[in-house]
Amino acid sequence: MEKFFEMARKLLAEQLDINPLEISMETPFEKIDADSIDIVEMIMALEDTYDIEFPEEDLEDYTTMGSLVEALWTYLQQSQK
Template sequence: MSVSPSVEETVKKIVMRIVRKKEDEYSPNATFEDMKADSLDIVQILVAVEDTYDIEIPDEDLEDVTDMESFVTVIERIIAEKE
C-alpha cells in the first residue's frame, strides 16, 4: 500500500520533534526503537497524531506496527474510515 506523502510528512515531523532528532535521520523502515523513542515518547507521538488528525488509534491497531511506514499506513486507514 502506498503511503500518502502529506500524512507521512506530518508524522515524520511529529516523531522527529518528540524524539529530538533531525528530519534527515528519519527512515520509513525505522522502528520506534531505532528512533530511540521510549514509552513516554511513543505516548506523546500517539497523542500528537490523534490530535492532529482528530482520530483515535485503538491499541489493537498498533499491534501490527513494525516500522514508521506501517504506523503511517494505520493512520491513513483510520483517517479514511473516518471520512
C-alpha cells in the same frame, strides 16, 4: 499519505530531539530509540491535528515508522467516509 507521513515524522523527531531526515518509512522504532511512550505521544498529537481517535491496542505490532503510519492513514481514511 505523504503529507500525513511528513506530519508524523516531524512530531516524532521533535519528541526525540533528532533530525526528521533520520526517520523514513523503513526506520525501525528501535533504531531511533523511540519507545511506546514516544509513539503514543506522536499518535496523540496526530489525533489532535486530525480530530480523530486512533485505536492503540495493537501498537506493539508496528515495528517501523511506515507500518504504523500506513495503519493510522488507513484508519483515518475509513473514518472519514
